[in-house]
Amino acid sequence: MHIMEGFLPVEHAIGWSLASLPFVAWGLRSVRRRLREQPEQRMLLGVAAAFSFVLSALKLPSLTGSSSHPTGVGLGALLFGPLAMVPVGFVVLLFQALLLAHGGLSTLGANLFSMAVVGPFVAAGLFRLGRRCGLPLAGCVFIAAALGDLATYLTTSIQLAWAFPDPAGGFIASLAKFGGIFAITQIPLAISEGLLTVLVVNTLARFNPEELKGLALFARRGARV
Amino acid sequence: MLIEQAAYGNRWRQVCPQAKACFALAGLVAAFVAVSPGAALRVAVLSCMVSCLGAGVPGGLYLRLAAPASGFLALSCLSLSVAVDSDFTWRWAPDALPEMAALAGRSLAALAALLGLVLTTPLTDLIGLLRRLRCPEVLLDLMVLCYRMLFVFSQAVHDTRTAQQARLGDVTTRHGLRSLGRLAAHLAVQVWQRGHALHLAALARNGDGALRFLAPDFAHAGRDTAVAALAGCLLIALARWTV
Numbered sequence: 001m002h003i004m005e006g007f008l009p010v011e012h013a014i015g016w017s018l019a020s021l022p023f024v025a026w027g028l029r030s031v032r033r034r035l036r037e038q039p040e041q042r043m044l045l046g047v048a049a050a051f052s053f054v055l056s057a058l059k060l061p062s063l064t065g066s067s068s069h070p071t072g073v074g075l076g077a078l079l080f081g082p083l084a085m086v087p088v089g090f091v092v093l094l095f096q097a098l099l100l101a102h103g104g105l106s107t108l109g110a111n112l113f114s115m116a117v118v119g120p121f122v123a124a125g126l127f128r129l130g131r132r133c134g135l136p137l138a139g140c141v142f143i144a145a146a147l148g149d150l151a152t153y154l155t156t157s158i159q160l161a162w163a164f165p166d167p168a169g170g171f172i173a174s175l176a177k178f179g180g181i182f183a184i185t186q187i188p189l190a191i192s193e194g195l196l197t198v199l200v201v202n203t204l205a206r207f208n209p210e211e212l213k214g215l216a217l218f219a220r221r222g223a224r225v
Numbered sequence: 226m227l228i229e230q231a232a233y234g235n236r237w238r239q240v241c242p243q244a245k246a247c248f249a250l251a252g253l254v255a256a257f258v259a260v261s262p263g264a265a266l267r268v269a270v271l272s273c274m275v276s277c278l279g280a281g282v283p284g285g286l287y288l289r290l291a292a293p294a295s296g297f298l299a300l301s302c303l304s305l306s307v308a309v310d311s312d313f314t315w316r317w318a319p320d321a322l323p324e325m326a327a328l329a330g331r332s333l334a335a336l337a338a339l340l341g342l343v344l345t346t347p348l349t350d351l352i353g354l355l356r357r358l359r360c361p362e363v364l365l366d367l368m369v370l371c372y373r374m375l376f377v378f379s380q381a382v383h384d385t386r387t388a389q390q391a392r393l394g395d396v397t398t399r400h401g402l403r404s405l406g407r408l409a410a411h412l413a414v415q416v417w418q419r420g421h422a423l424h425l426a427a428l429a430r431n432g433d434g435a436l437r438f439l440a441p442d443f444a445h446a447g448r449d450t451a452v453a454a455l456a457g458c459l460l461i462a463l464a465r466w467t468v
Binding site: 002005041044048049051054057075079091095097106166176201208 | 336367433
């Protein structure tokens with residue numbers, strides 16, 4: 001769920017942009033270091049950005065019977081790492097605003113924080129935690145993708161609730177309102193996206209195990225892929 | 226992509242991107258400084274008319290592109306129209322109407338400013354503008370490669386979906402989800418294959434650094450930017466000083 005152009009008050013739009021800035025700088029620094037060590041990654045990251053953009057435009061059948069679009073947050077974090085997802089996410093969100101009018105320029109910082117910072121870091125962290133606890137790969141991937149997705153929408157709800165607190169109940173009541181309305185669509189979508197990500201990783205493990213073992217998050221326990 | 230088609234086919238294709246970005250920025254500022262919902266709505270209507278009548282963007286296309294954002298706005302206004310008491314009971318909040326009106330006016334004016342820019346300016350021109358504004362090279366390279374590759378991937382998605390549908394890959398929801406998973410996995414593998422192929426192609430041409438491009442020349446860039454700046458100032462004045 002992208003926050004549309006002009007929706008946030010100006011102080012919130014600037015505040016979320018400032019909050020995202022250190023993560024963008026950190027992500028860019030990490031990408032520059034990666035490019036110095038492995039120059040071929042320059043092309044790979046550009047192609048990864050296009051992959052994320054196209055993935056977010058696919059129609060995903062939702063459990064409620066309707067269809068929606070996957071965020072690709074969990075899959076991107078698992079394939080390319082959460083730090084690389086910050087600049088990649090920046091480019092994808094900018095392109096979504098400029099090519100599809102989804103999101104916007106004034107809300108780019110807020111959308112970046114929820115979709116390219118919180119979502120990927122939650123997904124990668126949960127995946128690592130699950131693997132450390134010895135959970136099966138499919139379970140770790142499902143939890144990472146579904147909860148990464150939910151974390152994204154929870155962050156968006158927090159951003160909206162903070163910007164528009166309820167006159168009677170304040171921030172908490174507003175969070176319940178926005179969270180409640182978006183949960184109707186987002187919980188089934190998160191489950192669908194979790195299942196989709198498991199299918200993607202299973203297909204990769206079956207037909208392209210070498211590519212999967214080459215990824216940082218999967219390499220730690222490569223033998224069990 | 227409908228926006229790209231309009232961006233290449235409108236009457237202002239040859240107007241320099243700085244001028245259009247300047248006017249869009251003014252539209253965005255006007256949306257935020259508008260004194261009343263009515264003033265913000267006037268800014269939205271004016272920006273829309275400039276795009277449709279000035280640049281010749283088809284009205285139907287404009288409305289189609291504005292629809293998803295308007296849906297988000299309607300849903301969010303709906304949540305603002307109810308109040309939750311301390312015991313978590315819900316009730317209508319008629320006193321939230323002024324806030325809803327201000328929010329709707331501001332969002333529509335900002336959306337019109339964004340659409341005015343993207344429907345008249347191809348993305349390649351905007352990337353060129355970002356290069357002139359000294360955006361980091363790494364981000365520019367990502368943008369250039371992403372822009373090039375997304376058409377390649379879109380074609381791959383189209384071909385694979387056609388093949389899957391021809392083999393009843395969407396016959397049930399379960400089949401549909403499995404087909405989509407295979408499609409995404411197939412695309413993910415292409416990321417490495419195409420990335421490697423592009424790297425080899427760049428090495429074969431001694432390309433081992435940032436990607437360089439020739440910037441197109443726009444006639445009357447100074448004049449166009451001055452006109453856009455003046456029009457933008459008028460738009461801000463309209464939003465700020467008329468109720």
